[in-house]
Amino acid sequence: MTMPIMLIFFIGGTVIGSFLNVCIYRLPKNESLIFPGSHCPHCNAPLKFYHNIPVLSYLFLKGKCAFCGAAVSLRYPGIELLSALLSVVLYLNFGFSPKIIFYLFLFYTLLVLSFIDMDTQFIKNKTLLFLAVGGVALNGWLHIIPWNEALTGALAGGGLLLLFALFGRWYFKKESMGMGDVKFAAVLGLLLGWKLVLVSLYAGYVFAALYFILLKLLKKQPINNYIPMGPFFSLGVFFLVLWQKELFDFYISLLT
Ligand SMILES: [Zn+2]
Known part of the structure; x- marks a missing residue:
C-alpha cells in the first residue's frame, strides 16, 4: 500500500x-x-x-x-x-499523523525562505510572520508542542542569536549578522521548542562551517562574499526533526 x-x-x-x-x-x-x-x-x-x-x-x-x-x-x-x-x-x-501536516507546512516554507535568502541575502519579515502565524495556528489545531515549550523556544532561539549579533557588532566593530537571522531563530524556536531549536541552530553553524571549509579547499569565494544562514539553519532543522534520536545516539557514542 x-x-x-x-x-x-x-x-x-x-x-x-x-x-x-x-x-x-x-x-x-x-x-x-x-x-x-x-x-x-x-x-x-x-x-x-x-x-x-x-x-x-x-x-x-x-x-x-x-x-x-x-x-x-x-x-x-x-x-x-x-x-x-x-x-x-x-x-x-x-x-x-498530525505531525506530517505541521512539518510539511514548516519545510515548504523553509525551502522558500532559504532560496530567497540565497538570492537576496534577506529574510523577509512577511515570510517570518507567515511562518509564525501559520505554525501557531497549526499547533493550536494539531498540538505538536506544548505552548510553554514554544515560548521558551522563541526566547532561547532569538536570545542566542541576539547575543551572537551583539557580540559580533562589538568584536568586529561592524554588523556581522543580520537581524533577520535573529528573528528567524526566534520563529524557529516558537515552532520547535527550546531543545530542538538550540541543537538545530548548532547543526546549522556546523553545516555553514563545513561549507566554508569546502569553499576554501576549492579556492572559491562565497557568492556575493556572503554566507546566508537561512539555508543552513533550515538544513539543521530538517536533520534534527527527522533524525534527532539517531543523531543524539551518534553524538553520545562519540563522547563515550
Ligand atoms: Zn520565452
Whole structure:
C-alpha cells in the first residue's frame, strides 16, 4: 500500500514545488503569486498548461522556453524534485499523523525562505510572520508542542542569536549578522521548542562551517562574499526533526 501513496506524495510534491518556485521568484519582487499566470521571464509569453507540468515540461522542452528558446534555469525542476523528495521523506517518517501536516507546512516554507535568502541575502519579515502565524495556528489545531515549550523556544532561539549579533557588532566593530537571522531563530524556536531549536541552530553553524571549509579547499569565494544562514539553519532543522534520536545516539557514542 505504501508505494502508491509514496507516488502520490512525490507527484503532489512536484506540483507544490512548482508553486514554491513562483513564491521564490515573485515574493522578493513584491509581485502577486496568482496574477498574472506563469510566463517566460525572458520573452514574457504566457505559458500553456502543458508547458507548466512540473519536471516533465522541462524535460520535453529540453530546458528551453517553447516560444523564444531562452534557457530555463535548472533550478526550477531542481526545486520541484527537492519538494517531491521532501514530501516523500516526511511521509516515510510521520505517515498519516498530525505531525506530517505541521512539518510539511514548516519545510515548504523553509525551502522558500532559504532560496530567497540565497538570492537576496534577506529574510523577509512577511515570510517570518507567515511562518509564525501559520505554525501557531497549526499547533493550536494539531498540538505538536506544548505552548510553554514554544515560548521558551522563541526566547532561547532569538536570545542566542541576539547575543551572537551583539557580540559580533562589538568584536568586529561592524554588523556581522543580520537581524533577520535573529528573528528567524526566534520563529524557529516558537515552532520547535527550546531543545530542538538550540541543537538545530548548532547543526546549522556546523553545516555553514563545513561549507566554508569546502569553499576554501576549492579556492572559491562565497557568492556575493556572503554566507546566508537561512539555508543552513533550515538544513539543521530538517536533520534534527527527522533524525534527532539517531543523531543524539551518534553524538553520545562519540563522547563515550
Ligand atoms: Zn520565452
